[in-house]
Amino acid sequence: MEVWTEVGRLPRMAVEVWQRLAKRSSSNFKFAFFFLGKDQRDGLKLVYEFCRVVDDIVDERPPGPVGEATAREGLAFWRSEIARVYEDARGGDGPPQTDLGRGIARTLPWFNYPRHGFDEIIEGCRMDLERSTYPDFDELRTYCYRVASCVGLLCIGIFGDQSEAAQRYAVHLGLALQYTNILRDVAEDAARGRIYLPESLLVRHGVDPQDVFHQRYDARFKALARDFADVAEQEYRQAWKVLREANSRALIPAEIMGRTYYGILKQIRAGDFDVFTKRATLRRRDKLKVAAMAIARSGLTVV
DSSP: OHHHHHHTTSOHHHHHHHHHHHHHOOSTTHHHHTTSOHHHHHHHHHHHHHHHHHHHHHHTOOSHHHHHHHHHHHHHHHHHHHHHHHHHTTTOSOOOSSHHHHHHHHHHHHHOOOHHHHHHHHHHHHHHHHOSOOSSHHHHHHHHIIIIIHHHHHHHHHHTOOSHHHHHHHHHHHHHHHHHHHHHTHHHHHHTTOOOSOHHHHHHTTOOHHHHHTTOOSHHHHHHHHHHHHHHHHHHHHHHHHHTTSOTTTTHHHHHHHHHHHHHHHHHHHTTTOTTTOOOOOOHHHHHHHHHHHHHHHTOOOO
16 A cells, blocks of 8 residues: 555656556666667676676785785786777787677677776776775766766667767766765775775865774764765766756666666665665665656656
C-alpha cells in the first residue's frame, strides 16, 4: 500500500512507466539500461569491465613497495593495451592481447570511444596510487574528471549522442556523481587512509584530517559537508542545463543514474550530513520512481 501511495503522487505518464519498470527490473540500474540494444549493453559491459580492471590494479594491490611496483606495471600494461586497440586499426604494433582489449577494438567502429577517455581513467587510477589527499578543488576536479567524467565520455557514444553538448553534460554529471560518492563514502575512505575532501575546505572550517580519520561529527564537519554538497549540486544543475541542448532521449541511461545519485545527495542533506553512522542509499521503489520520472520527462516510450 505504501508503494502505491508514493506512486500515486507521480504524473500519469510516469505511473505507467513505473509499472512497466517494476515488472521488468530486478537490480540496481538495470532499469536504466534494459531498453538499450544488445550491442549497446555489450559496449557498456566492456567500459565498466575496463574501469573495474584498472581500479582493482590499484585497490587490490599487495601492500608495500612490491604492491606499488606491481600496480604500476599493471597500469603500464593497460596503457599499452589501449594503444594497441587504437593503433591496430591503423596497422600499428599488433592487435590487443586481452579479451577485453579485443572487445573494445571490435566495438570501437560502432561507438567511437574517445581514446583519451581510457587514457585518463588510467591516469586517475595512478593518482590513487600516488596520493591520498587533495589540496584544493582544482586538483580534486582533475581526479574526478578522470575517474568519472571520462567514463561518461566513453558511454555517450554507446548511448548515441557524442555532440559537444552531450560531452559537456557527461563532464558535469561525472563530477556531480563522483562528488556525491566522495561525500557518501567519507568514513569508508578514511578507514583506508584516504581523504578526498579538499584540504583547503577542511582548513576553512577548522577541521583537522585527524577529525575525519576519527569520524568526529560536529558542527564544523556539518558546515564543511554542506559546502561540499553545494559544489556537487552546482554540477548537477550545470548538467541538467546543458542537457536541454543534447539528445535527452539518447542520454536517458545517464540521466537515470544522475537523478538516482542526486536522490542520494538529498538523503545526505536530510540526514544532516551524518555520513559516519549512516550510509545514504535509495530503496528500490525510490529508484524506480526516479527512473520513471526521468523517462517520462524525455517522452521516451517504454513497451
